[in-house]
Amino acid sequence: MKKYLVIGNPIEHSLSPKLHNHWLRENNIDAIYEKKLVNKTDLKDIINQVREGKIAGINVTVPFKKEVISHLDKLTLDAEATQSVNTILLAKERNNMIIGHNTDIGGFENAIKDTKYNFVGKKILILGAGGVTPSIIFALYKMKVSSVTLSNRTKWKAEHLKSLYNKTKVVDWGEIPEFDMVINTTSVGLKNDEKLDLDFSKIGKGKFFYDVIYNPQETNFLKTGKDLGNKTENGKKMFIYQAAEAFKIWHGILPKINESLLN
Ligand code: ATR
Numbered sequence: 001m002k003k004y005l006v007i008g009n010p011i012e013h014s015l016s017p018k019l020h021n022h023w024l025r026e027n028n029i030d031a032i033y034e035k036k037l038v039n040k041t042d043l044k045d046i047i048n049q050v051r052e053g054k055i056a057g058i059n060v061t062v063p064f065k066k067e068v069i070s071h072l073d074k075l076t077l078d079a080e081a082t083q084s085v086n087t088i089l090l091a092k093e094r095n096n097m098i099i100g101h102n103t104d105i106g107g108f109e110n111a112i113k114d115t116k117y118n119f120v121g122k123k124i125l126i127l128g129a130g131g132v133t134p135s136i137i138f139a140l141y142k143m144k145v146s147s148v149t150l151s152n153r154t155k156w157k158a159e160h161l162k163s164l165y166n167k168t169k170v171v172d173w174g175e176i177p178e179f180d181m182v183i184n185t186t187s188v189g190l191k192n193d194e195k196l197d198l199d200f201s202k203i204g205k206g207k208f209f210y211d212v213i214y215n216p217q218e219t220n221f222l223k224t225g226k227d228l229g230n231k232t233e234n235g236k237k238m239f240i241y242q243a244a245e246a247f248k249i250w251h252g253i254l255p256k257i258n259e260s261l262l263n
Contacts (some may be wrong), residue, residue, distance in 0.1 A: 002030065002031035002056040003031065003034065003055055004033040004034070004059075005046075005057075005059070006034075006035045006058070006060075007035055008060065008063070009062075010037070011035045011036065011037045013026040014035050015262055016035065017107055018126075018262070019240065020114065020246075020247060021035035022261055023247050024254065026255065027251065027253055027255065032056055040064070040067060041111045043064065043067060043071055044071055047072065047088070050088060050089070051090065051098060053125070056090075056250065057087070057088060058088040059086055059087055059243075060086050060087070060089075061086065061131070062101055062132075065084045065131045065132075066083050066085075067087055068085055068088070069085055071086065072098050072100040073098045073214070074094075074097050074098070074099050074136045075122075076100070076102065077097070077123075078105050079100045080136065081105075081164070082102055082134040082135050083164065084102050084104065084134050084135055084139075085101065086101070086102055086103055086242065087100075087103050087141045087245075089102040089250055096225075099197065102247055103241075103243075103245035103249070104136075104238070105138050105241045106133045107135075107238045107239065108119070108136050108238050109142065110237070114141075117181075117231070118125070120144045120145070120230065121145070121146045122145070122180040123149070123177075123178060123180045123181075124140055124145050124146070124147065124148050124149070124168050124179060124180065124182075125177060125181070125182045126148060126149070126185055127182065127245035128186035128248055129151070129154070129157035129161050129185075130186065131183055132212055133150075133256055134164060136212075137150075137164075140220065147167070147170045148165070149169045150162065150168070150169070150170050151172070151175065152186075153173045153186075154172060155170065155172065158170045171260075174198065175195065176199065176202070176203060178203075180208065181210060182208075182209055182225075183210045184210070184212060184221045185191060187213075187227050188221070189216070189220060189221055191199070194219075195221075196220070196221055198252050199223055200228060201228070202204065203228070204231075205229040207229065207231070208230065209226070209230050209232045209233075210233050210234075211232075211233075211235060212235040213234060214235040214238075214239055217234055217236070236259060240257055240261070240262065
C-alpha cells in the first residue's frame with residue numbers, strides 16, 4: 001500500500017490525514033496518509049525514503065517549508081518564487097527527480113474566489129512573516145492588488161520577505177496603515193485566549209479581516225473585525241483547497257470539496 005505523510009513540528013493537531021484519508025477512500029485509492037513529527041536533522045533521511053519509493057508523497061508544514069528545499073532536485077516556478085514547498089513527489093517520468101510544489105498559493109486564491117471579494121486595486125496589510133506568508137503575497141500580486149504592506153513583530157523577517165517581492169512595503173509592528181483587507185498570518189489565536197496587541201479601533205468599516213487560522217473557527221482577530229463592522233473569513237477553505245491541489249498532484253483526481261469534512 002502506498003504511504004503518504006505530512007511532516008512538521010508540532011504536527012499532532014494537523015487535520016491533513018483526516019482530509020486525505022477521506023478522499024483516498026472516496027476514490028478507492030489503495031493508500032494511507034499519516035502524520036509524522038520530525039526534526040530538522042530528519043529531513044534528509046525522510047526525503048531519501050521518497051527517492052527509494054518507500055514514501056509516495058509528502059506534505060510539509062511549519063516550520064520546514066523553506067528548510068526542505070535544499071533536499072529536493074527541482075522546484076515548480078511557484079515554489080521557486082516563494083521559496084516555500086508544501087507538497088513533494090517523486091516524478092518517475094522526469095528521471096526520478098524529487099519535485100517540490102507549492103499548493104498554498106492556489107489554496108488561498110481558490111478560497112478567496114469563493115468569497116467573491118474583488119482584489120483588483122485593493123490595499124492589503126499582512127500581519128506576520130512566517131511559513132505561509134510568501135505564498136499569500138505571491139497570490140495577492142497575481143490577483144492584481146494595488147499594494148501589499150507587511151508588518152511583523154520581528155521586523156527583519158518582514159524585510160527579508162521584501163527581498164523576494166521588492167514592491168512590498170514594510171511598517172513597524174503596531175503601526176496600522178490604511179488598508180482594504182488585513183490578513184493575519186501570525187500564529188497568534190491558535191490558542192483560544194490569545195490576542196494580537198494591535199489597535200484596529202480607528203480603521204473604519206467595510207474592510208475585510210482574513211485569518212489563516214481555522215481552528216479555532218473565530219479567533220479574537222476575527223471577532224474584533226466583526227465587532228467593528230467588517231467582513232471576516234477564516235482559513236478553513238484555504239486549508240481544504242491546498243490539500244485538494246496536493247491530492248490532484250499525487251493522484252490525478254481533484255477531490256470533492258466539502259467543508260463539513262473538517263467539523
Ligand atoms: P515560522 O516563523 O517558524 O515560519 P510560523 O508559525 O509560520 O512559524 O510564524 C509565526 C509568525 O507569528 C511569525 O510572524 C511570528 O512573529 P516573529 O517573527 O516576531 O516571531 C508571529 N508571532 C508569533 N507570536 C506572536 C506574538 N505574540 N505577537 C506577534 N506576532 C507573533
